Amino acid sequence: MAKTFLYNNHIKLGAKMVDFAGWEMPVQYTSIIEEHNNVRNNAGLFDVSHMGEIFITGKDSLNFLQTLVPQDVAKLIDKKALYCQFTNEKGGIVDDLLIYKLKENYYLLIVNASRLEADYSWLIKNKSNYDATIDNKSDIYSMVALQGPKASDILNEIGIKKENQPKTFHIDEYKLLNEDVFISRTGYTGEDGFEIIIRNEKVSELWKLILEKGKPYGIMPIGLGARDTLRLEAAMSLYGNELNENTTPVEAGLTWTIDKDKKQDYIGKNIIKNQLQSGTDKKLIAFKMTDKAIARHEYPIYSDNKEIGYVTSGCIAPTIGKNIGLGYINNKNLKINDTIQIMIRNKFYNAQITDKNFIQKHNKGN
Amino acid sequence: MTVKDNILCSKSHEYVYTEGEYCFIGLTDYAIEQLGDIVFVELPETGSAYRKGEIFGTIESVKAASEIYMPVSGEIIEINEQLIEHPELLNEKEFDEMWLIKIKADAYEEDSADLLNYDTYKEEVE
Numbered sequence: 001m002a003k004t005f006l007y008n009n010h011i012k013l014g015a016k017m018v019d020f021a022g023w024e025m026p027v028q029y030t031s032i033i034e035e036h037n038n039v040r041n042n043a044g045l046f047d048v049s050h051m052g053e054i055f056i057t058g059k060d061s062l063n064f065l066q067t068l069v070p071q072d073v074a075k076l077i078d079k080k081a082l083y084c085q086f087t088n089e090k091g092g093i094v095d096d097l098l099i100y101k102l103k104e105n106y107y108l109l110i111v112n113a114s115r116l117e118a119d120y121s122w123l124i125k126n127k128s129n130y131d132a133t134i135d136n137k138s139d140i141y142s143m144v145a146l147q148g149p150k151a152s153d154i155l156n157e158i159g160i161k162k163e164n165q166p167k168t169f170h171i172d173e174y175k176l177l178n179e180d181v182f183i184s185r186t187g188y189t190g191e192d193g194f195e196i197i198i199r200n201e202k203v204s205e206l207w208k209l210i211l212e213k214g215k216p217y218g219i220m221p222i223g224l225g226a227r228d229t230l231r232l233e234a235a236m237s238l239y240g241n242e243l244n245e246n247t248t249p250v251e252a253g254l255t256w257t258i259d260k261d262k263k264q265d266y267i268g269k270n271i272i273k274n275q276l277q278s279g280t281d282k283k284l285i286a287f288k289m290t291d292k293a294i295a296r297h298e299y300p301i302y303s304d305n306k307e308i309g310y311v312t313s314g315c316i317a318p319t320i321g322k323n324i325g326l327g328y329i330n331n332k333n334l335k336i337n338d339t340i341q342i343m344i345r346n347k348f349y350n351a352q353i354t355d356k357n358f359i360q361k362h363n364k365g366n
Numbered sequence: 367m368t369v370k371d372n373i374l375c376s377k378s379h380e381y382v383y384t385e386g387e388y389c390f391i392g393l394t395d396y397a398i399e400q401l402g403d404i405v406f407v408e409l410p411e412t413g414s415a416y417r418k419g420e421i422f423g424t425i426e427s428v429k430a431a432s433e434i435y436m437p438v439s440g441e442i443i444e445i446n447e448q449l450i451e452h453p454e455l456l457n458e459k460e461f462d463e464m465w466l467i468k469i470k471a472d473a474y475e476e477d478s479a480d481l482l483n484y485d486t487y488k489e490e491v492e
């Protein structure tokens with residue numbers, strides 16, 4: 001199993017380690033609920049070094065990227081981030097990712113650890129004659145996420161003054177620990193926060209510095225367990241749960257991310273355009289359990305004694321004290337506030353379809 | 367920490383000890399440590415009976431649901447009601463205080479023959 005350059009830091013902090021996408025990662029340091037609440041109330045530091053960093057450069061960078069995603073990459077201004085999906089010929093999602101435009105003909109793609117190889121092959125396969133260089137630098141860079149209402153204060157403490165910090169969904173290059181680093185104001189928690197990309201050799205020093213300077217602000221290291229409950233409360237999709245190669249962005253409730261009037265062709269465009277017009281039978285819903293039970297990945301969803309879908313993610317939502325979930329249903333009639341049943345250990349438990357605002361998010365901005 | 371001296375453990379991480387004519391069944395400290403934050407406990411109806419090795423309940427941590435197995439056969443006399451509303455007590459209290467069910471065993475001597483004493487169990491899991 002692969003280890004990040006923070007492996008020894010995790011062990012010293014007493015983390016419980018698990019296998020995640022072939023990486024030995026911390027699932028928790030103290031308690032998932034405590035870590036979760038600390039990110040909502042103070043701040044948390046995550047090792048996300050397993051994620052992939054791919055750079056696209058060359059004079060056809062933009063045209064090449066335009067062929068891969070239903071979003072209009074041309075609208076991306078310098079130093080801004082765009083949430084995208086690579087789509088296949090069926091409109092299915094190869095991966096979801098952030099594309100950062102660092103400058104003209106210089107893009108950074110942050111992709112899921114579990115999909116890095118598939119993404120890299122996908123890029124190579126579809127590059128055709130575009131004058132673009134695909135540079136996978138995932139082996140060179142580590143990444144940490146600093147998230148929570150105190151994240152900006154802590155970044156200020158370690159030398160990136162508030163007035164110089166990137167704005168929401170922006171990225172910039174900075175000097176930290178005498179290193180060139182990328183800092184973006186993005187994350188996967190629904191809170192304000194930053195992601196810092198730094199060379200492997202320096203990440204342990206950065207990790208320790210953030211934990212030390214963050215101490216007066218109540219920072220804690222946060223494992224993948226709380227990362228999952230935080231993202232689910234924020235109703236953010238996880239590749240492998242909500243997203244896969246047989247699910248389109250329209251079905252996955254990501255229509256809001258798609259540029260419906262995008263002129264350029266992209267892989268899967270016909271299917272996606274068609275779905276945007278006519279809608280889909282399969283759709284992602286959010287729900288809250290009204291009976292006392294926890295829905296889990298792959299539990300069947302029923303309505304009127306008919307199986308209509310399955311749960312993709314479910315957990316307790318520590319912030320709201322309810323059990324929540326996401327799932328796919330094939331039923332056009334069901335709406336928000338309608339009751340569905342989740343089959344749990346051969347018994348039916350009621351749940352109510354809700355909108356995707358389980359919590360008030362604090363990561364919205366320009 | 368001192369644990370009850372007649373405690374016996376199963377390889378699926380349940381414990382059982384006798385007190386008078388009843389047995390108390392719960393989860394080992396190792397199991398609780400591995401589960402992390404316990405957020406949900408489902409226990410059987412009193413009066414129902416389960417055989418050794420049968421699933422009698424479910425315990426859920428933030429991450430996952432796990433089944434709990436009877437270490438010995440018997441009839442459910444009482445469940446630890448406070449755990450239904452406060453499953454976190456399993457994390458907070460000594461494991462051998464927080465039993466899940468109280469049963470009347472059918473054949474305790476026979477059923478418990480393959481269970482491990484606490485020290486042997488701890489050596490095996492750690």
